[in-house]
Amino acid sequence: MLKTERQAYILRQIDLHNRILSSDLSNEINVSEDTIRRDLNELADMDKIIKVHGGALSKSFHSSFLKSDVYKADSKRVIASKAVSLIRNNMFILTTGGTTVIEMARLLPSDLNATFFTGSIPAAHEYAQHPNIEVIFLGDKISKSSQIAVGGEAISKIAGIKADLCIMGINAIDETGITDNDWEVIQVKKAMIQAAEKTVILSISEKLNTHQRLTICGLDEIDTIITELDPSNPVFEPYKKEGITIL
Amino acid sequence: MLKTERQAYILRQIDLHNRILSSDLSNEINVSEDTIRRDLNELADMDKIIKVHGGALSKSFHSSFLKSDVYKADSKRVIASKAVSLIRNNMFILTTGGTTVIEMARLLPSDLNATFFTGSIPAAHEYAQHPNIEVIFLGDKISKSSQIAVGGEAISKIAGIKADLCIMGINAIDETGITDNDWEVIQVKKAMIQAAEKTVILSISEKLNTHQRLTICGLDEIDTIITELDPSNPVFEPYKKEGITIL
DNA sequence: ATATTTTTTGCAAGAAATTGCACAATGATG
DNA sequence: CATCATTGTGCAATTTCTTGCAAAAAATAT
Numbered sequence: 001m002l003k004t005e006r007q008a009y010i011l012r013q014i015d016l017h018n019r020i021l022s023s024d025l026s027n028e029i030n031v032s033e034d035t036i037r038r039d040l041n042e043l044a045d046m047d048k049i050i051k052v053h054g055g056a057l058s059k060s061f062h063s064s065f066l067k068s069d070v071y072k073a074d075s076k077r078v079i080a081s082k083a084v085s086l087i088r089n090n091m092f093i094l095t096t097g098g099t100t101v102i103e104m105a106r107l108l109p110s111d112l113n114a115t116f117f118t119g120s121i122p123a124a125h126e127y128a129q130h131p132n133i134e135v136i137f138l139g140d141k142i143s144k145s146s147q148i149a150v151g152g153e154a155i156s157k158i159a160g161i162k163a164d165l166c167i168m169g170i171n172a173i174d175e176t177g178i179t180d181n182d183w184e185v186i187q188v189k190k191a192m193i194q195a196a197e198k199t200v201i202l203s204i205s206e207k208l209n210t211h212q213r214l215t216i217c218g219l220d221e222i223d224t225i226i227t228e229l230d231p232s233n234p235v236f237e238p239y240k241k242e243g244i245t246i247l
Numbered sequence: 248m249l250k251t252e253r254q255a256y257i258l259r260q261i262d263l264h265n266r267i268l269s270s271d272l273s274n275e276i277n278v279s280e281d282t283i284r285r286d287l288n289e290l291a292d293m294d295k296i297i298k299v300h301g302g303a304l305s306k307s308f309h310s311s312f313l314k315s316d317v318y319k320a321d322s323k324r325v326i327a328s329k330a331v332s333l334i335r336n337n338m339f340i341l342t343t344g345g346t347t348v349i350e351m352a353r354l355l356p357s358d359l360n361a362t363f364f365t366g367s368i369p370a371a372h373e374y375a376q377h378p379n380i381e382v383i384f385l386g387d388k389i390s391k392s393s394q395i396a397v398g399g400e401a402i403s404k405i406a407g408i409k410a411d412l413c414i415m416g417i418n419a420i421d422e423t424g425i426t427d428n429d430w431e432v433i434q435v436k437k438a439m440i441q442a443a444e445k446t447v448i449l450s451i452s453e454k455l456n457t458h459q460r461l462t463i464c465g466l467d468e469i470d471t472i473i474t475e476l477d478p479s480n481p482v483f484e485p486y487k488k489e490g491i492t493i494l
Numbered sequence: 495a496t497a498t499t500t501t502t503t504g505c506a507a508g509a510a511a512t513t514g515c516a517c518a519a520t521g522a523t524g
Numbered sequence: 525c526a527t528c529a530t531t532g533t534g535c536a537a538t539t540t541c542t543t544g545c546a547a548a549a550a551a552t553a554t
Contacts, residue, residue, distance in 0.1 A: 052251040139386020171264045
C-alpha cells in the first residue's frame with residue numbers, strides 16, 4: 001500500500017468515526033504502529049487532523065472541545081424570547097434561577113406589569129432592574145452551590161402562592177420526567193410546580209433525553225417545553241405524545 | 248477512550264448540567280476516580296472549569312455579579328475591617344445592604360462561622376460566596392430602589408429573630424438619631440434594630456451630622472458607630488455623650 | 495540493466511505519558 | 525473531635541512516543 005493511499009484511508013476513517021486509534025489502524029492495514037504514527041504526525045502537520053496520545057481526532061471535534069459560549073448564549077436567547085411570549089400583563093409567575101431564566105429576565109418588555117416570585121438571588125437581582133415588575137423573594141437559607149433559597153420556610157411560602165405560570169430552568173429531562181442532582185433544589189422545584197397552574201420548562205436541546213439521579217416530576221406535570229429548536233423537530237415526539245406543548 | 252475525548256465529554260457534561268461529581272463521571276465512563284480527578288485538575292488549570300471538593304462546576308455559572316467601583320472605596324474598606332473585628336464565631340447577625348456592608352462581607356475571615364440574616368440581594372449574594380457562614384434571606388417584596396426586601400412579611404420575619412448584632416449601613420445620622428428617606432426601608436431597619444441586642448452603625452464621615460426626613464431611631468438605640476475616622480476625632484463628642492462607642 | 499540516491503519502513507531502546515492502586519493528609523460533617 | 529469521603533503523592537504496570545539506525549523499496553542517474 002502506498003503511503004499516499006494509506007494516508008487517504010486514514011483521513012477517510014477519521015472523517016467517518018471522528019476518532020481513531022493508532023493501534024487499530026496498524027491492525028487494519030498491517031503496517032507497524034510507527035508508520036501510522038508518522039502518518040498521523042504528517043497529517044497533523046498539514047492541519048488535517050488533530051493528533052493526540054494514542055490516536056487522532058477529527059478537526060471538527062476541536063470545535064466542540066473549544067466550547068463556544070456564544071453559540072450557547074444564542075440558543076438561550078432564543079429560548080428566553082419564546083418564554084417571554086407566554087407572559088401576559090398581571091400574571092403571577094414563579095421562576096427558578098439558571099442562566100436561561102436570567103436571560104429571559106433581561107428580555108422582558110419594559111412595559112410589562114407582572115409579579116415575579118423567585119428564590120434565586122441572581123434572578124431576583126435581574127428582575128429588580130426592571131422598571132415595572134414586582135419582585136417577591138422567597139427567602140430562607142441560601143444554598144451556596146445553587147444560589148437559591150432552600151428549606152422549609154421557602155417551600156411553605158411557595159405552597160401559599162397561586163401562580164399562573166412556573167418558568168423553570170432544568171438540568172435534565174427525558175421520557176421519565178425532569179431530574180436533577182441536588183436534593184434541596186428538588187424540593188423547591190417540586191413545590192413550585194405544585195403551586196403553579198401551568199409549568200413551562202426552559203432547556204437547551206442538549207439537555208433533552210439526559211437524566212440525573214433525583215426525580216423532580218414526571219412529564220404529566222409539565223405543560224410546555226421550550227428549547228432553541230423548531231417545535232416540529234422529531235426529538236419532541238415522546239413529549240408531544242404526553243400532551244406537552246412544544247415551543 | 249482517548250484522554251482528549253474523555254475531557255471533552257467531561258466539559259460537555261459540565262456545560263450541560265453546570266456541575267458534576269467525580270464519582271458519577273467515573274461510573275459513566277468506566278475509569279477510576281483518580282483519572283477523573285486528574286482530568287478535572289487539568290481542565291481547571293486550563294481555566295475551563297472550576298474544581299471543587301468532590302467534582303467541578305461550570306465557569307459561567309458562578310460569576311454572575313459584576314463588581315463595580317464604589318464611591319470612597321478606601322474609606323469603606325477601613326470601616327468594613329473595623330466592623331469585622333466585632334464579629335465572633337456563632338453570632339447571629341442582622342445586616343442591611345449598602346456598599347459598606349458588602350465590603351465587609353468580602354473581608355469576613357474564611358474560618359468565620361456565623362449566621363447572617365439580610366434582606367439585601369447584593370449582600371446575600373456576597374455572603375453566599377463565603378465558605379462557612381450561613382445566609383438566611385429575609386424574603387418578601389423587593390424594593391427596586393434599594394434592592395432589599397421590604398413589607399410586612401419581611402418585618403415579621405425579622406421580629407422573630409433574636410440576633411446578637413445588627414450591622415447597619417445608613418444614609419444620615421445626627422444628634423437626633425438616624426434618618427432616611429424611604430419609608431419602606433425605614434420599617435425594615437426599625438425592625439432590625441429591635442431584633443438585635445446591639446446595633447452597630449457603619450457610616451462614612453460625610454454622613455455624620457446630616458439628616459433626612461424620616462426617622463429610624465434615636466441615638467439611644469445605637470451602641471456603636473464605625474467610620475473611617477479615628478475614634479478620638481472631636482466630631483464624635485455629641486455621640487460619645489450619649490454613651491455610644493466609637494470605633 | 496545496474497548503480498546510486500532518496501524515501502519509506504520496521505525495529506530497538508530509552509523517554510514520556512497514562513492509568514490504577516495504596517497510603518497519608520486534608521477537608522467535610524455531624 | 526471523630527468519622528467518613530475526597531484529595532494529593534509516590535509507585536508500578538502498561539502503553540505510546542521519540543530517536544537513531546539499518547534494511548527494504550522506490551526513484552533516479554549512469
